[in-house]
Amino acid sequence: MIxxxxxxxxxxxxxxxxxxxxxxxxxxxxxxxxxxxGDRGLAEEAVQTTFLQAWQAxxxxxxxxxxxxxxxAIARRAAIDLYRRERRHMRSEDQPEMAALPDxxxxxxxxxxIRLSLDRLPDEERAVVRAIHFLGMSHRQAAEFLSxxxxxxxxxxxxxxRRLAEMLAHLEELSA
Amino acid sequence: xTCNDVRAAFLTGDETGQFNDHLSQCADCRAxxxxxxxxxxxxxxxxxxxxxxxxxxxxxVALTGPRRSTPSTPVHRRxxxxxxxxxxxxxxxxxxxxxxxxxxxxxxxxxxxxxAAPSASGVLAGWNVDGGSRLVLETRGLEPAPSGTVYELWFxxxxxxxxxxxxxxxANVQLMVGVPWREYPNLLVTLETADGDPAPSATWVLWxxxxxxxA
Numbered sequence: 395m396i397x398x399x400x401x402x403x404x405x406x407x408x409x410x411x412x413x414x415x416x417x418x419x420x421x422x423x424x425x426x427x428x429x430x431x432g433d434r435g436l437a438e439e440a441v442q443t444t445f446l447q448a449w450q451a452x453x454x455x456x457x458x459x460x461x462x463x464x465x466x467a468i469a470r471r472a473a474i475d476l477y478r479r480e481r482r483h484m485r486s487e488d489q490p491e492m493a494a495l496p497d498x499x500x501x502x503x504x505x506x507x508i509r510l511s512l513d514r515l516p517d518e519e520r521a522v523v524r525a526i527h528f529l530g531m532s533h534r535q536a537a538e539f540l541s542x543x544x545x546x547x548x549x550x551x552x553x554x555x556r557r558l559a560e561m562l563a564h565l566e567e568l569s570a
Numbered sequence: 571x572t573c574n575d576v577r578a579a580f581l582t583g584d585e586t587g588q589f590n591d592h593l594s595q596c597a598d599c600r601a602x603x604x605x606x607x608x609x610x611x612x613x614x615x616x617x618x619x620x621x622x623x624x625x626x627x628x629x630x631v632a633l634t635g636p637r638r639s640t641p642s643t644p645v646h647r648r649x650x651x652x653x654x655x656x657x658x659x660x661x662x663x664x665x666x667x668x669x670x671x672x673x674x675x676x677x678x679x680x681x682x683x684x685x686a687a688p689s690a691s692g693v694l695a696g697w698n699v700d701g702g703s704r705l706v707l708e709t710r711g712l713e714p715a716p717s718g719t720v721y722e723l724w725f726x727x728x729x730x731x732x733x734x735x736x737x738x739x740x741a742n743v744q745l746m747v748g749v750p751w752r753e754y755p756n757l758l759v760t761l762e763t764a765d766g767d768p769a770p771s772a773t774w775v776l777w778x779x780x781x782x783x784x785a
Contacts, residue, residue, distance in 0.1 A: 409634065413626045420629070424622040438624050442632050449633060501612070508609070509618050526582065527613035529695045529708065530674020538680070539693050539708070555578035562609060 395514075401457035412449050415461065418513075420445075422462075423469040425509040426502045430473035436480065443472040466506050473502075504565060511561040519554035522547055573599055580606045581613070614674050616697075616706075621742050675706070679757055684774035686761055687712055692740075692776050694723075696751055703751060705734060707743040707759075712775065714739050715761060722762045723747075724770050725754035731770055736762065756780045 396404075396418050404411035420441060427440035447468050448455075455464060512520055525536035533551065537544040571579075576592045576599050579585065593599055612618065624632075675695035683690040692709040707723065715721050720736040725747055732754060734747035751757075759776035 409630060412633070413630055416626050416629050420622060420624070420626070424620070424624075425618055428620055429617050434620070434623070438622060441622060441624060442629065445629060446633050504608075504612060505615070505618055508612055512618065523613065524619060527610070527674065528616070528619045529678060529693065529706070530614070530676075531678065531693075535678070535693075539710075541710070551582055552575075552578055555581040556574050558609075558613075559574055559577035559581060559606075565605060565609065 405452055405455050405457045407452050419465050422506050422509040425505050426469045427473045429502050429505050440472045440476050444469040511558055515554055519550050522550045523554050581610055679778050681776040682779050684777050686773045687775045702748040705745045709740040712740040719761055719763050722760050724758040725749055726756040727754045
């Protein structure tokens with residue numbers, strides 16, 4: 395988590411604080427951009443734009459507040475702008491595929507929150523969650539893949555999912 | 571069983587009798603089920619697991635170039651250093667990302683270390699998409715390819731070998747292949763040099779241990 399000291403340094407434009415912000419939020423920004431744009435190269439470009447704009451606007455950032463919603467708003471806008479730029483480009487080449495924002499756009503906030511939560515899991519728990527959900531493995535397969543006893547996989551899985559359920563509980567309230 | 575235990579169990583798909591007992595008595599958890607189902611699907615979405623290639627150092631180099639009112643030229647369009655570029659995934663494109671479902675893999679195959687990397691191992695996961703499979707290769711104990719070489723994943727039958735693409739960094743491998751795994755069940759990762767030879771090299775790194783004589 396970003397400390398108050400780093401937040402204050404970010405506000406003053408400190409480059410090391412920008413680096414720390416990227417290490418904390420860069421993957422979540424990338425997730426939002428990739429969800430909107432569907433292209434890794436464009437998503438990387440949106441990430442750079444997001445952090446450049448955040449840096450340029452650092453004096454407007456309130457260091458007493460969690461930077462996540464502020465950065466999310468910048469990331470979302472950067473992705474939309476890039477999307478529109480690409481859409482104009484595609485129109486000029488008579489390619490109508492990007493005529494409207496993709497359906498995935500509405501889910502970007504949820505994807506942002508999920509990615510932040512995954513990034514905040516300890517590495518060994520995140521590896522188990524990845525094996526189960528992303529790779530579709532059973533506990534036994536995950537145990538073999540990660541070279542761990544099945545019991546360890548089960549306990550890590552339970553701890554990880556408990557943490558995720560707690561960190562993401564507010565999404566239930568939002569959707570209710 | 572607390573509400574958080576129940577929700578954790580639901581997310582893992584472990585819906586036992588205790589889970590159902592709790593659910594029948596807890597209106598809050600019953601109300602949370604649709605969102606938990608959505609969350610479970612979202613956790614399988616490749617987008618939330620994809621890793622940016624941009625390191626913090628790359629970002630700072632890009633941002634501290636000539637300061638302008640508009641963003642600096644993106645790193646990837648300036649041309650990355652060869653090492654970074656080679657680390658990028660080779661084949662996945664917009665189409666694959668859009669076509670991939672937010673589901674667990676349709677199939678997984680374990681790979682064992684071969685002569686060139688006996689202590690390495692891996693799992694290849696595949697998602698069936700139109701025209702082939704989107705692939706994610708997870709490896710353990712495999713170092714990045716030495717300079718001037720790349721790893722190459724092959725789908726093979728008794729008499730044909732199809733390349734699914736090359737990669738240099740085994741930590742982040744996503745590829746596409748245009749042939750079905752069931753028809754090309756022998757999977758092989760080789761180390762390749764830029765020799766122009768379209769066939770797999772003799773330097774085997776990972777394979778799914780088929781019977782060589784039979785193949």
